[in-house]
């Protein structure tokens with residue numbers, strides 16, 4: 001190697017996340033590929049050498065190094081991966097806080113035309129430019145919290161025109177923002193007011209018009225459905241996802257978030273890449289997911305924010321051999337936070353995961369949940385040089401000391417995009 005673009009060195013604790021192929025579960029979730037006194041060398045945005053600094057220095061000996069970045073004896077991890085967000089949306093729902101404090105449940109608020117439908121009204125009323133500006137601000141926040149790859153769902157348009165508007169905003173962000181975005185169509189997020197009481201007719205609209213239009217637009221890779229009591233039944237969810245699969249979409253499912261409908265079983269039956277929430281999932285459903293290789297995406301900020309007495313049974317999932325990923329579920333109602341670092345703390349304190357399992361769930365397993373494990377989720381030769389340097393020298397300190405942002409520097413495709421905790425990209 002004659003030319004190195006970036007060398008990140010003097011890393012006291014380098015978490016490479018190098019390990020077995022495939023999404024990880026069981027004891028494998030504790031294997032984080034930790035290297036003491038490490039370094040990472042980058043050419044053209046890709047990792048060319050990674051490991052103990054003395055070994056990396058030998059591998060690049062004699063090369064001309066454009067930028068040497070001193071990690072000052074701190075912790076470095078792979079760029080964090082957000083596999084589940086509702087990034088693009090209009091308005092906000094702080095008024096729901098008092099409703100919740102007065103005992104209203106999530107589904108009761110939705111049933112009365114609030115919740116998702118309140119955000120649908122705000123999103124339909126917003127211009128593409130307004131949605132772009134608002135989503136970019138959140139994406140900058142996510143980047144500052146260490147997220148370098150983010151999944152973004154539609155689902156606040158609920159008509160062909162408005163769903164395509166949301167998806168175009170995600171596409172515009174993908175072109176202009178350093179964070180890599182992965183787009184999911186979620187027209188089956190709720191039944192719009194104009195179809196109230198006519199859910200089957202709305203399901204037909206999703207199947208016969210929205211899915212083909214979205215496929216033609218090329219603006220989404222995945223299709224997700226909110227399979228929930230009072231939203232879309234197992235049968236309706238199955239019909240939508242079978243139609244989506246036929247068109248070539250890969251599948252995700254909001255499953256067993258509040259009521260145990262058997263969403264986990266349906267996700268396994270249809271070969272979803274991931275199933276989301278799963279607070280009410282049965283052991284049988286989780287076992288079926290394990291057999292089908294479905295990644296469980298747990299969302300502890302949501303159960304925290306909804307003041308639920310129970311959380312996703314992540315420990316049980318790991319015991320059964322289901323790969324676990326974590327995400328913020330960023331959305332204006334059930335989880336209005338962009339902080340994956342808060343999710344680290346909740347993953348430990350409310351889900352009972354160790355710091356190592358939490359990091360696996362936010363890197364390589366999250367990458368598997370969005371089909372990007374070949375490109376990101378670990379610091380290995382050939383992968384994208386997406387990494388985070390923290391103002392901490394060990395992993396446990398991140399979830400332990402909560403409520404602040406520990407990120408100092410973020411590197412995306414070999415470029416410094418966050419410096420001293422603030423976005424620093426052109």
Ligand SMILES: O=C(O)CC1=NCN=C1
Nearest residue numbers: 115116226331332333334
């Ligand atoms: O409430 C929202 O806007 C997002 C959500 N969809 C399903 N659960 C939460």
Ligand SMILES: [Zn+2]
Nearest residue numbers: 084086254329
């Ligand atoms: Zn969600």
